[in-house]
Amino acid sequence: MTTATSAPVRHQPQRMPRAVPLTAARLLRIELRRNPMPWILPLIALLFWFDSYRPSTTQPPIWALRTFWNMGQGHTIIDFGPFVAGLAAWVGSRDGRRGIADLVTATARPRWAAQLATWAATAIWAVGAYLVFVAVMFGVYAHQGVQGSPPWWWVAVGAVAVTAFSAAGFAVGALFPSRFAAPLAAFGGFLAMVMSSQTGFSHTSGWALILPTNSNGNYQPLSGVFYPYLPDLPIARVMFLAGIAVAALGLAGLPAGAGGPGLRRAAAVVMLAGVAAAGTAVGLAGTARLGPHGMVIPALHDAASDRPIRYTPVCGQSAGVPVCLNPAYRQFLPDVTAALRPVLGEVAGLPGGPARAAQSAGAYSSGEGGAGAPMTISGRPPVLRMPLGSLNLPDVFGGTTAQFAGQLRLLSVHAFAGAGAGPGTPAQQAVQAVLLQGAGVPFAAQPGMLSSVGLPSWAQATMHEQATEQGKNHTPAPASGPVYAAARRLAALRPAARHAWLAAYLGALRSGQLSLAQLP
Amino acid sequence: MTAAGIHRPPGAGHARPASRRALATLRLAWLYLVSRRALAAVALLVALGALLWAALHGNWSVAGGAAARQLIPLVIETGAAAVIAVTTFGPFGDTERATGRWLPWLRLGTAVLLTAAAAGALAAGAAGGHLPGGSLALLRNLAGMTGTGLLASAALGGAFGWTGPMAYWLITEGALAGAWTTPWIWPARPARDLGGALCAYGVFAAGIVAVTLLGARDSGRRPAPE
Numbered sequence: 001m002t003t004a005t006s007a008p009v010r011h012q013p014q015r016m017p018r019a020v021p022l023t024a025a026r027l028l029r030i031e032l033r034r035n036p037m038p039w040i041l042p043l044i045a046l047l048f049w050f051d052s053y054r055p056s057t058t059q060p061p062i063w064a065l066r067t068f069w070n071m072g073q074g075h076t077i078i079d080f081g082p083f084v085a086g087l088a089a090w091v092g093s094r095d096g097r098r099g100i101a102d103l104v105t106a107t108a109r110p111r112w113a114a115q116l117a118t119w120a121a122t123a124i125w126a127v128g129a130y131l132v133f134v135a136v137m138f139g140v141y142a143h144q145g146v147q148g149s150p151p152w153w154w155v156a157v158g159a160v161a162v163t164a165f166s167a168a169g170f171a172v173g174a175l176f177p178s179r180f181a182a183p184l185a186a187f188g189g190f191l192a193m194v195m196s197s198q199t200g201f202s203h204t205s206g207w208a209l210i211l212p213t214n215s216n217g218n219y220q221p222l223s224g225v226f227y228p229y230l231p232d233l234p235i236a237r238v239m240f241l242a243g244i245a246v247a248a249l250g251l252a253g254l255p256a257g258a259g260g261p262g263l264r265r266a267a268a269v270v271m272l273a274g275v276a277a278a279g280t281a282v283g284l285a286g287t288a289r290l291g292p293h294g295m296v297i298p299a300l301h302d303a304a305s306d307r308p309i310r311y312t313p314v315c316g317q318s319a320g321v322p323v324c325l326n327p328a329y330r331q332f333l334p335d336v337t338a339a340l341r342p343v344l345g346e347v348a349g350l351p352g353g354p355a356r357a358a359q360s361a362g363a364y365s366s367g368e369g370g371a372g373a374p375m376t377i378s379g380r381p382p383v384l385r386m387p388l389g390s391l392n393l394p395d396v397f398g399g400t401t402a403q404f405a406g407q408l409r410l411l412s413v414h415a416f417a418g419a420g421a422g423p424g425t426p427a428q429q430a431v432q433a434v435l436l437q438g439a440g441v442p443f444a445a446q447p448g449m450l451s452s453v454g455l456p457s458w459a460q461a462t463m464h465e466q467a468t469e470q471g472k473n474h475t476p477a478p479a480s481g482p483v484y485a486a487a488r489r490l491a492a493l494r495p496a497a498r499h500a501w502l503a504a505y506l507g508a509l510r511s512g513q514l515s516l517a518q519l520p
Numbered sequence: 521m522t523a524a525g526i527h528r529p530p531g532a533g534h535a536r537p538a539s540r541r542a543l544a545t546l547r548l549a550w551l552y553l554v555s556r557r558a559l560a561a562v563a564l565l566v567a568l569g570a571l572l573w574a575a576l577h578g579n580w581s582v583a584g585g586a587a588a589r590q591l592i593p594l595v596i597e598t599g600a601a602a603v604i605a606v607t608t609f610g611p612f613g614d615t616e617r618a619t620g621r622w623l624p625w626l627r628l629g630t631a632v633l634l635t636a637a638a639a640g641a642l643a644a645g646a647a648g649g650h651l652p653g654g655s656l657a658l659l660r661n662l663a664g665m666t667g668t669g670l671l672a673s674a675a676l677g678g679a680f681g682w683t684g685p686m687a688y689w690l691i692t693e694g695a696l697a698g699a700w701t702t703p704w705i706w707p708a709r710p711a712r713d714l715g716g717a718l719c720a721y722g723v724f725a726a727g728i729v730a731v732t733l734l735g736a737r738d739s740g741r742r743p744a745p746e
Binding site for chain 2: 039040043046047050051054055078079082083086090178179180182183184186187190191194195197198
């Protein structure tokens with residue numbers, strides 16, 4: 001018996017660890033050069049300009065408003081995603097369409113690995129173009145002096161969404177190689193986005209918040225101005241979309257020709273991991289609750305996101321009262337001072353009349369649209385605190401200066417009458433109507449104003465309360481009934497007598513102890 | 521021996537029976553349809569008709585006004601137009617162009633037949649519920665979108681013909697949201713509007729002419745990108 005102790009050690013030839021990455025990099029470079037995605041980018045650029053950028057230019061220069069349509073409601077994704085899915089399906093079906101699947105299966109590299117390089121090239125072109133287009137759009141916004149901070153998290157969601165579309169389209173092409181793979185992938189993308197919009201508009205909570213077109217409760221104007229955009233929901237969306245991308249790529253590696261058994265098992269694990277990530281994200285979105293600054297997902301929430309953004313207000317004067325706004329709302333200062341002037345002039349000298357008016361942040365509220373916080377008068381000296389974000393700001397979603405002024409006056413006198421977050425007592429409603437008329441809103445126009453969009457729910461409640469008394473529930477009723485009868489009596493007094501009565505009875509009115517019959 | 525004295529090919533003296541000629545024509549048309557995957561296209565069009573039926577029967581609609589309610593039927597019509605557009609893609613290129621004078625007629629016939637099949641499938645699907653604008657608007661929208669697809673095929677290649685209807689849908693969606701009324705956005709016009717119909721059927725005619733005379737870009741001397 002011999003031993004091997006004296007046998008010379010056989011050195012294994014040194015591996016070349018860099019060979020595989022280099023080969024992969026070379027393959028990727030070839031695919032990048034041959035990829036058809038650049039051919040379609042001019043068309044996408046045109047559509048991006050038409051559908052994402054052009055409508056946004058009519059909005060005021062505040063990031064959350066300017067980007068509501070294209071980022072908040074996901075139109076940049078709608079412009080990119082389906083086309084990317086179609087092109088990726090065309091690229092993914094290449095080997096099958098040309099009948100060379102068997103040929104490439106016999107090459108040195110597993111087919112799935114080569115397909116991943118092909119997909120990566122498509123995704124790099126698509127995501128790169130998305131980021132460039134968004135960067136150009138944001139650059140134009142910045143040049144136009146848009147105020148607040150950009151919604152960076154939504155950009156990340158868009159980039160991952162484009163990646164997911166490319167992966168899903170590629171999988172469709174790889175699994176069903178046909179000339180119809182591209183149009184069907186694009187059609188599926190459009191249908192998915194339309195259905196996502198349908199669900200997004202109607203669902204304010206639950207799993208549907210995961211949809212990138214759903215702006216409910218996560219894209220209101222206080223974000224980026226008073227508080228940072230809460231990243232909770234975007235993080236869940238990134239996880240969801242990345243999970244879809246990973247699952248689709250794993251799916252492409254499952255067919256028999258994709259590689260050896262080990263590789264196919266790995267593809268199955270990858271696919272399951274993707275499905276798990278997407279499912280977890282949907283579950284997380286289901287736990288979201290609406291906080292004062294947006295959607296909060298407890299498992300993802302960072303308290304640092306709740307810190308307010310510091311700012312130096314811009315101020316003007318209205319009837320001798322300082323009126324201060326967040327600098328992002330600088331362009332609305334003349335409208336606000338003009339709207340408040342008749343109200344502040346009317347209540348000057350009365351107890352509780354505001355010595356100052358200041359914009360407040362407001363709060364997110366699903367039930368109130370964006371009007372989660374009421375306008376209040378509080379403190380010593382009294383300060384009128386105005387959340388402006390949800391009102392019909394001039395030139396925002398069709399809002400006009402007259403509508404904005406009317407709403408601001410209504411909310412101010414509502415706060416002055418002490419009605420709080422509800423419709424108030426009939427006496428408070430009557431005094432509110434009188435003060436409004438004094439501020440330039442005639443009785444006849446008041447029911448219509450109460451029904452206008454953007455007001456807190458008490459406005460609708462007030463209108464319905466007054467209409468119910470006449471048996472009318474659903475349309476703005478004429479300004480009649482006991483409330484308006486009392487208001488007309490009070491309005492018929494001489495200004496000095498009305499002022500004196502208000503000075504004497506404001507305390508009782510605000511505490512809700514005054515009835516309609518006690519009005520003069 | 522030379523062939524100098526032969527003026528007619530052998531057998532040319534005997535006229536082929538008309539039935540054989542008809543059979544040959546049918547066979548040519550059939551082979552052309554097969555090369556364009558027309559049967560698969562018809563199956564997809566039927567599936568899209570079924571999808572439209574399900575959408576209307578299930579009251580799928582995007583929240584909003586009358587314009588928003590059109591979006592899902594329009595997406596399905598877009599899908600049908602995209603399917604028709606990619607059937608123009610031919611794998612044979614110059615070889616096919618050199619074979620005879622029938623090619624334009626085959627292109628024309630295929631495009632018209634498939635558009636008719638799409639109209640039939642979608643009209644049947646429209647029986648599932650209330651379709652905004654009715655069958656008249658459906659026909660107009662489908663014709664116009666098919667026209668954009670055929671034009672895109674002629675310009676970009678049959679494989680990319682689907683981009684035409686998809687791009688048009690995206691423009692229409694933005695235009696509907698902005699309440700545009702130009703006849704070039706024909707889905708925004710009433711079903712019996714003459715301007716919208718002229719534009720839609722005009723685009724369809726232009727697409728048919730382009731595909732008949734030029735063919736899809738990748739089927740001849742003008743190679744498509746890939």
